[in-house]
Amino acid sequence: MSRTPLSPDALEAALRAIGAERYHILHPFHRLLHDGKLDRFQVQAWALNRYYYQASIPAKDATLLARLPDPGMRREWRRRIEDHDGDGSAPGGVERWLALTDGLGLDRDDVTSLRLMLPATRFAVDAYVHFVRDRSILEAIASSLTEMFSPEIISERVAGMLRHYDFVSPETLAYFTPRLTQAPRDVDFALDHVREHARTVAEQQAVLGALRFKCDLLWAQLDALHHAYVTPGLPPPGAFRRPS
C-alpha cells in the first residue's frame, strides 16, 4: 500500500479504473441481455430478481440518510429516496420497475412477494444495506459511485433490448430514462464528497474498497442469474422456473 495519498484527480482515476475492470457491464449475462440472446423467460428472471435491488435502494438510502450529520447532506441524499419512491403523483423508480415486470408479463404478486427470487439476490442486496449501515459515512457514500458507470450500461441495455426483443417496448423500459439524468446528478455530489474527504491513504483505500465491494455485489447478482437461467441453468429449490 502506498504511503502517500493520491491527489483528488488520481483518486478519481483509480475509482474509474475499478469500474473499467469490475463493473457488471463486462458480465456475460449483461452481454446476452443486450445482444438479444435471452428469451422472454430469461429476461423475466432478470427483471424479477433485479426488482429486489430496486426496491431496496430506498432502504439503503434511508439507512445512510439517518446517519448523515447535516441538513445539506441530508437534503441531497433525501432526493435519492424521492427519485425511487416518487411523490404520490409522479411514479418513482420502484413503480417504474414494476411497469417493466408488468410489461414482461410477470404477475405483480410473484414479483413483490419476493417468493421466487434467487436467495443469492437477497444476500447480495442485503449486504449493500448492511454495508451502508455498518461502514463509515465516507465508504457508504463511495459505494454509490457505480453510478459513474451506469449511463453507459443503461444506454446499451435500452438500445439493445428495444432492438432485439419484440416483447419490450419504450413504455416498459421507462424505468431507465430518468436514470440517465438522475445518476450523473447524484454522482456530482458523491464524487465531490469523496474527492474532498478521502484525504489519507487509509481513507482512500477504504473508498476504493467500497467501490470494489459495490461492483462485486452487482456482479454476483448476474453470476447467480447466469448459473440459474443460462449455464448450466439450474435454479435453486423454490426459485422462479421456466413454465413446463
Next chain:
Amino acid sequence: MSRTPLSPDALEAALRAIGAERYHILHPFHRLLHDGKLDRFQVQAWALNRYYYQASIPAKDATLLARLPDPGMRREWRRRIEDHDGDGSAPGGVERWLALTDGLGLDRDDVTSLRLMLPATRFAVDAYVHFVRDRSILEAIASSLTEMFSPEIISERVAGMLRHYDFVSPETLAYFTPRLTQAPRDVDFALDHVREHARTVAEQQAVLGALRFKCDLLWAQLDALHHAYVTPGLPPPGAFRRPS
C-alpha cells in the same frame, strides 16, 4: 397457511422434509466433489471459500450467545464456540479447516486474508450472522438445524474424497471426524428447543422459514462455486484463479 399448529413430531417431520428437498447434499457441486470429478484446483477453490463459512461460525454462535436469556442455554451454546475455536491445546474446527487448506497446498495467507474468496460466499455467510442477530431467538436456533442432515453429507464427502483424490489424506480431512459426534449432540438441544417452543402456527412457520433460509445459503455457496469453477467456469474479477 394452516390455522392449526403441528404436533412436535409433525413439526420435526416438516423440518426433515425441508432437508430432503433443499439440503446441499443434492447440489451438483457436492456430487462432483464426492464422486471425484473435480481436479485439485477446484477442490482448493471449494476449501478456500468454505473457510469463510467455518471461520464465521463462532461469530454466528457468539452473536446468538449474547442474546440468550439464561446460563443453561448459554452453556449449551458456548460449547459450539469451544468446538470451533478450540481451547488453546486441542485444535478447534477453524484450525482443522486450515489443516485441510494446507493439505490441499493452499497458501495460509491466501486463505485467511479472504482476498481470493468469491464475493457471493461473503454475502451468503454474512447473511447467516445477520439473521442470527436480527431474528427471534427461536428462528436463530432453528437455523442451526441443518446439522440434522450433516452426518450424511460428511460421511459421503470423506469417503468419496479419500477414495477419489490422491491429494487428500485422512489427516487433511481431520476437520470432519469430530463433527460426526458434535453435530448430533448440538442437534439434540436445538431440535428439543424448537419442538418445545414453536407452538403457534406463526412460530412454526418462522422455524420452517429459518431452516429454508439456512439451506438456501448453503446452496448459494455451491451455486457460486459451480458458476466460477465448473460451468461456465468464470470466476468474478479478483477471485481465486487457476494458475496459468
